[in-house]
Every structure is written in C-alpha cells, then in structure tokens.
Amino acid sequence: MAIKVLKPGLATTVQDLGRPGYYHIGIPLSGGMDRHALVAANLLVGNEEGAAVLEAVFMGPELEFTEDATVAITGAQLPPKLDGEPRETWTSFKVRRGQVLSFDFLKQGARGYIAVAGGIDVPVVLGSRSTYALGALGGFKGRKLEAGDELPVGKAAASVKDGRVVASELRGQPAAMPTELRVMPGLYWHRITEAAGNEFFADTWKVAPEADRIGYRFKGGKPLQFVPREPPFGAGSDPSNITDACYPYGSIQVPGGTEPIVLHRDAVSGGGYFMVGTVISADMDLIGQLQPNTPVRFVKVGMDQALAARKSRAELLGKLRNALT
Amino acid sequence: MQTRFSFGGDEHIFAEVDDAMSLEAFFKSLFITNAVRDARIKGVTEICPANASYQVKFDPDQIRPDDLLAELKRLDTASEKSEPVIKTRIIEIPVLYNDPWTHETLMRFRERHQNPNGTDLEYAAQINGLDSVDAFIKAHSNAPWFVSMVGFVAGLPFLYQMVERQRQIQAPKYLRPRTDTPRLTIGHGGCFSCIYSVRGAGGYQMFGITPMPIYDPNQKISYLHDFMCLFRPGDIVKWKPIDRPAYDEAVADVDAGRFAPVIRDVSFSLTEFNRDIDAYNRKLDGVLHGH
Numbered sequence: 001m002a003i004k005v006l007k008p009g010l011a012t013t014v015q016d017l018g019r020p021g022y023y024h025i026g027i028p029l030s031g032g033m034d035r036h037a038l039v040a041a042n043l044l045v046g047n048e049e050g051a052a053v054l055e056a057v058f059m060g061p062e063l064e065f066t067e068d069a070t071v072a073i074t075g076a077q078l079p080p081k082l083d084g085e086p087r088e089t090w091t092s093f094k095v096r097r098g099q100v101l102s103f104d105f106l107k108q109g110a111r112g113y114i115a116v117a118g119g120i121d122v123p124v125v126l127g128s129r130s131t132y133a134l135g136a137l138g139g140f141k142g143r144k145l146e147a148g149d150e151l152p153v154g155k156a157a158a159s160v161k162d163g164r165v166v167a168s169e170l171r172g173q174p175a176a177m178p179t180e181l182r183v184m185p186g187l188y189w190h191r192i193t194e195a196a197g198n199e200f201f202a203d204t205w206k207v208a209p210e211a212d213r214i215g216y217r218f219k220g221g222k223p224l225q226f227v228p229r230e231p232p233f234g235a236g237s238d239p240s241n242i243t244d245a246c247y248p249y250g251s252i253q254v255p256g257g258t259e260p261i262v263l264h265r266d267a268v269s270g271g272g273y274f275m276v277g278t279v280i281s282a283d284m285d286l287i288g289q290l291q292p293n294t295p296v297r298f299v300k301v302g303m304d305q306a307l308a309a310r311k312s313r314a315e316l317l318g319k320l321r322n323a324l325t
Numbered sequence: 326m327q328t329r330f331s332f333g334g335d336e337h338i339f340a341e342v343d344d345a346m347s348l349e350a351f352f353k354s355l356f357i358t359n360a361v362r363d364a365r366i367k368g369v370t371e372i373c374p375a376n377a378s379y380q381v382k383f384d385p386d387q388i389r390p391d392d393l394l395a396e397l398k399r400l401d402t403a404s405e406k407s408e409p410v411i412k413t414r415i416i417e418i419p420v421l422y423n424d425p426w427t428h429e430t431l432m433r434f435r436e437r438h439q440n441p442n443g444t445d446l447e448y449a450a451q452i453n454g455l456d457s458v459d460a461f462i463k464a465h466s467n468a469p470w471f472v473s474m475v476g477f478v479a480g481l482p483f484l485y486q487m488v489e490r491q492r493q494i495q496a497p498k499y500l501r502p503r504t505d506t507p508r509l510t511i512g513h514g515g516c517f518s519c520i521y522s523v524r525g526a527g528g529y530q531m532f533g534i535t536p537m538p539i540y541d542p543n544q545k546i547s548y549l550h551d552f553m554c555l556f557r558p559g560d561i562v563k564w565k566p567i568d569r570p571a572y573d574e575a576v577a578d579v580d581a582g583r584f585a586p587v588i589r590d591v592s593f594s595l596t597e598f599n600r601d602i603d604a605y606n607r608k609l610d611g612v613l614h615g616h
Contacts, residue, residue: 023382024358024373025554026476026522125542126553135479135523137542137553186331187339233490234346234376234516237497243346244474244483244517246373246380248333269476270375272515278334303390306335310385 001067001118005149006100009061011212014120014139014151017050018265019128026269029249030130030138033213033265033288034111036172036317037075041115043324044072044092044164046157051119052129054145056112058291060103061145063114069095069153070117070160074171076109076289090166109173109289117156132266134214170320172313174286178204178295181262181283184306187251188242188274196225200260200276200298207294208259213266216287217259218296224257224276236272244272250279252298260298262287282309326350328401330394335385338394340401341378346485346516350377351473352595355411355559356404357397366396374558376473376483376517409595415469415561415613417587418520421572422446422462422533426507431531437501445530449496449513465494465532466564468606470518472556480522480540480554484562487598487606494518498528509535511564522554536567536575537586547582561591563613589613 015038018031032038032055039049054061060078072092073080080087081102087093089112095101103112122129122140131139140149189197203221210217226239234243240256246269247253252260253273262279264287279287280301290296301309326349329341340357343350358374361381368387373380383393423446435441440448450461470484477483486493498514503526506512510521512529519529522540539556541549549555567575578584591612598605 020370023371024475025557026479026481027554132479134525135540135542137479142542184332184334187333189331232343232345233493235344236515241515243344243377244477244515245341245375245378246339246476248337248339248380248382250334250336268478269373270474271477275333278332278337280334281336303332303335307385307390310335314386 001069001153003116003151003153004064004066005061005145005147005151006064007062008145008147008149009056010059012054012056012061012145013131013133014052014122015055015130016052016128018130019126019132019138022126023269027126027135027137028132028267028269029265030128030132031265032113034075034113034285036285036313036320037111038113039317040090040166040171040320040324041072041074041113042119043320044074044166045070045115045117046160047115047117047119051115052122053120054114056103056114057110058106060112062100062102064100065095065097067097070156070162071095071101072115073112074115074166075111075113077107078109078112079104079107088165090171092160092162092164094162110291111288116153117160118154121152121154134266164324166320167323170316170323172285172316174289178297179286179290180297180299181286182280182301182306182309183252183277183298184280184301184303185277187248187277189276191226191239191274192257192276193225193227200224201300205260205296205298207290207292207296209292211290211292213264214268215261215263216290217261219259224254226257240274241272242274244270246270247275248278250281250284251275252277252279264288280306280309282306282313326353330397332390333380335390336382338381338383338390338397339378340380340397343377346377347490348471348485348487348595351471351485352409353404354379356407356409357400360400360404361397364396364400366393368393373476374474375476376485410592411559412590412592413559413561415563415589415591415609416555417563417565417613418535418537419565419567419571419575420466420511420533420535421567421569423458424534424572427510427531427534430503430505430507433505434499434503437499437503439497439500446532449494449530449532452496453494462566465518466566469561469563469609472558472560472562473517475554475556475558478523478525479542480556482520482539482556482560482562484518485516486518487561488602496530499530502526502528506531507534509538511535536572536579537584538579546579547584548586561593561609563610587613
C-alpha cells in the first residue's frame with residue numbers, strides 16, 4: 001500500500017510525536033506542532049496515538065491511494081475532498097483504490113493532520129519517523145514532500161470504522177481572538193526594565209510572516225527597553241546578546257528587543273539571544289494553529305497555573321481517548 | 326560564580342553558571358550535566374550542557390519542578406568539591422584557510438559586513454591586533470579548542486580556545502546575517518569558533534573550510550556509522566592548516582570511505598592546565614601525534 005503525491009502542498013511533512021533525547025547535540029524534538037490534533041487523527045483511524053501522519057501547513061496536498069484505506073483529517077479547517085466530493089474534517093472516512101484526496105482552501109487554523117490507517121511507514125530514525133528538515137533527518141528522505149513521492153503505508157489494524165467523529169469540545173483548537181498564550185516570565189527577564197516587562201504583556205502582538213516549525217515570530221508590540229550593563233566576556237555588544245546558551249522549547253527570544261520569536265518543535269537548540277520567558281507546555285499546540293496576522297496576547301502565569309493548565313490539557317486528551325478507543 | 330536558576334516554562338530548568346564565558350564556567354556546566362546524567366533522575370528527559378550554562382528538560386508529571394530544582398542545587402554545590410578532571414577525546418580537524426568557497430560566499434554578502442573592502446580573515450586579523458592573515462591563522466590554529474557546546478543545528482560544535490582571556494580571538498558577527506554559508510565552514514563570532522554542520526544561514530565570520538564531514542544523517546561516512554554527529558561537549562579540537570592539494574585528497578578519501586580522522590583519548594585537568602597553559606597544550610599535541 002502506498003500513497004502517491006500528485007501535489008505536495010506548501011510544506012507537507014511526515015510527523016509523529018517526536019524524537020526526544022538528542023537536544024544536547026542540536027537535534028530537536030520535531031513531531032506534530034499540534035500534538036493533540038495529531039493524536040486525534042490517529043485514534044480516528046484506529047492507529048497507535050503516535051503513528052506517523054502528514055502535517056500540511058496552510059495548503060493541503062493532493063494524494064492518490066494505490067489501495068483502499070481509511071483516513072481522517074484533524075487540526076485546521078482544511079476541508080478534504082475525495083475525487084472532488086467534500087468530506088468532513090475530524091471524521092474518519094473510506095478511500096477506494098485509485099481515488100484522489102485533495103483539499104479546499106484553508107478556512108481556519110494553520111496545520112491539518114492527515115492520518116491513514118496503518119500509519120505512514122517511513123524508516124524510524126533515532127526512535128522517530130518525524131521530519132527534521134534543517135538537519136535533512138527522518139521523515140520522507142529528510143525533507144518536505146515533493147510531487148512524485150510515493151509514501152509507504154503500514155498495515156492497518158483489523159477493523160477500522162469510518163464515520164467516527166471527534167466532538168467539537170474535544171478538539172482543543174484555539175477559540176477566542178486574540179489568542180492568549182500563557183507565559184512564565186524567567187530566563188533573562190531581568191535584562192529588561194519593569195516598564196518594558198509590563199508592556200510586553202499589555203501589548204497585542206501579531207503573528208509575523210516568518211512563522212514555521214522552528215519558531216513563530218511576532219510583531220506589533222513596543223520595542224523592549226534594556227537594563228544597562230557592561231557586556232560580559234563572550235556575550236557580544238548588543239544588549240539582547242548573551243553568552244550562547246540553550247533555548248527551551250517555547251522560549252521567547254527577542255533579538256534586538258524588537259520582535260519576539262517563540263521556538264517550537266524544530267527549535268534551534270541554542271544561541272546568543274536573551275529570552276524573556278517560556279510559553280507553557282499546555283499552549284504549545286495552539287501556536288501550531290496560528291496563521292500570520294493573528295492577534296495574540298501573552299498572559300503572565302506562574303508555575304502553579306502552568307501545571308493546572310497542563311493537567312486540564314491532559315484531561316482533554318483523556319476524554320478524547322475515552323471517546324475513540 | 327554563583328549559578329542562577331530559572332524555570333523555562335513547566336518543562337525546563339535553565340541554569341546560568343556565569344554570564345561571562347570562561348573555561349571554569351564551562352567545566353562546571355559539563356561537570357553538573359554529567360552528574361545529572363549519572364544520577365538518573367526520574368522524569369529528566371534531556372540534559373544539555375552549554376558554554377557557561379546548562380538546561381535540563383523534565384516531565385512535571387513524573388517529578389515536581391521544585392524537587393528537581395532542589396536536586397540540581399544540591400549537585401551544583403557538590404560540584405565545587407570535585408577535582409576538575411575529565412576523560413575526553415582530542416580530535417584533529419584539517420582546515421583549508423582562505424578557501425575559494427567561503428571566499429565566494431563572503432564576497433556575495435559583502436554589504437552585510439563591517440569591512441566591505443577586505444575579507445573576513447583580514448578583518449579578524451586587524452581587530453585582534455595581528456599584523457597579517459598568516460599571523461591570525463597561526464593564532465587560530467596553534468592552541469587547541471574545547472567543544473563547549475553542541476547545538477543550534479544538528480551536530481554543530483561551538484569551540485572555545487584554550488588560552489588566557491587576553492589571548493582569546495574575538496570578532497563580532499556580521500552586521501546582518503547571511504542567508505547562505507557553505508557546509509563545513511569554520512566560523513567565528515564573539516569568542517567562539519564553530520563548524521557549520523549543514524549549509525544554511527549564518528552570521529559568524531568565515532575563515533576556512535574543512536574537508537571532514539561532522540554530521541551525516543544517513544550514517545554512510547565511515548567514522549559516523551555508529552552515530553551521526555561527531556562532536557560531544559568536552560571534546561578537544563586541534564586545527565591542522567592544510568593546502569589545496571591536501572584538501573582535495575582528503576575530500577577524495579572521504580568520498581572513497583578511507584578517510585580516518587585522528588582521534589585520541591585523553592585526560593584533561595583544568596588545574597594542571599592553568600599552571601602552565603602553553604606547556605599543557607604542547608603535551609596535548611604530543612598525545613595527538615603519538616609522541
């Protein structure tokens with residue numbers, strides 16, 4: 001069983017739940033940016049939660065199936081079509097041999113997850129099938145899909161039903177506008193003035209066009225004012241420089257104090273820019289569904305709130321599992 | 326040096342050993358991260374040493390953030406009593422300085438550089454008070470370097486030269502980053518050299534290129550069969566200036582699968598090193614070349 005890529009979409013990659021354990025040598029986690037939607041897509045088609053799927057950003061691919069299959073598309077509102085006939089997102093459906101799966105224009109969100117019963121069966125590299133394009137590692141030949149690629153598909157579980165649906169309250173997608181991203185201040189927060197810190201949380205930012213799997217850039221807020229200092233040896237002369245250090249996932253660096261960048265699943269693992277804090281783990285999935293120009297507010301939280309939010313996100317996943325398994 | 330701890334969200338603890346770079350700060354970060362690894366703390370998923378700091382990623386469902394913080398603080402205090410000795414490797418990296426590929430690239434991005442009328446090597450020589458490019462290459466390649474961090478992208482080593490602070494080579498990054506850097510370029514920014522493991526964007530000054538791949542995701546290259554990244558934090562690197570025929574020969578050897586890098590096991594003592602840096606570096610050279 002295989003899937004022929006007729007059109008690749010904008011940047012469609014093979015992703016699973018990622019490749020932990022190699023960040024200390026610069027190989028990031030990778031994996032779906034919206035992990036909740038990735039798991040949902042897999043459960044809909046009877047896969048293991050962490051089976052490999054396709055992550056399509058902004059624009060869907062066009063795929064021809066060489067055998068009958070069951071598929072599901074979750075995440076963004078990227079409406080699927082089967083031989084031109086509309087199908088629902090967040091719903092499993094059958095595809096017959098020779099049929100073509102394509103997509104209508106994106107209506108909401110940013111990333112769609114395309115799961116096929118049996119999972120995308122590319123080789124496992126360092127414990128994962130996820131694509132890390134910057135390092136040409138994993139996925140399909142270490143890169144985004146191209147027209148003419150043929151994706152191997154694994155053997156599906158015995159009984160796969162179509163017509164299964166994820167209820168809207170279990171989808172975990174960003175709801176209100178502006179989207180609120182909860183942030184724990186820290187890391188090099190002390191480098192900016194108190195007024196700048198207050199403004200950072202008061203301003204409404206917008207997702208900049210430079211938003212990808214490595215990181216999301218934001219613009220439109222006021223430039224940050226720094227606390228004066230004598231540059232430490234090795235840090236560099238710009239007030240936003242530090243002696244090159246590790247970057248946490250979700251950390252918010254602000255080169256030159258102007259445009260914050262939140263690092264995501266394909267994060268560069270370290271560098272020489274100071275960071276004001278870190279987006280909490282519960283809100284990382286939401287970032288993956290933000291389109292350029294989306295208004296965003298950063299909301300200050302502490303560890304207790306972060307852990308409570310993490311717990312409630314885990315409970316949502318638990319309900320999703322109960323509904324689908 | 327008083328380590329500063331901070332939570333990086335609910336999944337990371339970030340520890341800044343010192344805000345300035347020094348071998349002492351690097352050693353402490355390496356020591357503590359080794360101790361954290363040896364302690365096999367439940368819930369710890371990633372342990373990342375950096376130049377003068379380190380980071381531990383954890384699963385807060387398995388260990389309470391405050392408990393892990395307390396444990397790291399305990400290891401931080403304990404590390405002050407330990408002898409600064411590590412067992413590591415010394416690796417010789419051949420370098421064609423002033424090569425045609427980085428030269429072509431630096432000319433292409435000249436308007437983004439501090440000195441549009443010269444080369445990166447000429448600029449670096451000048452601002453470090455050296456009277457020629459040859460003198461600069463000598464300063465860069467005479468004393469060995471510590472791999473003080475691996476990262477940014479897969480397998481990329483940050484290198485810190487094993488000399489006193491007043492002899493450290495320093496150079497600012499490009500005024501605006503380039504969109505291209507040849508793979509295996511030897512770069513320098515601030516007080517750090519690096520080897521670009523993959524082609525891509527970059528802001529470091531470009532001095533030369535090595536024929537020796539350091540990252541191979543397909544693991545086809547003989548010395549990267551076992552693992553796709555060559556470098557680990559704590560490795561020692563010695564540059565070996567080579568000419569164009571030697572470069573071409575090494576490239577052919579790599580392609581034919583017969584390139585054998587010079588790598589030796591070595592024990593390094595920071596205390597002995599600080600006693601007489603030049604003598605200690607000569608000793609390391611002896612280990613590398615088997616005399």
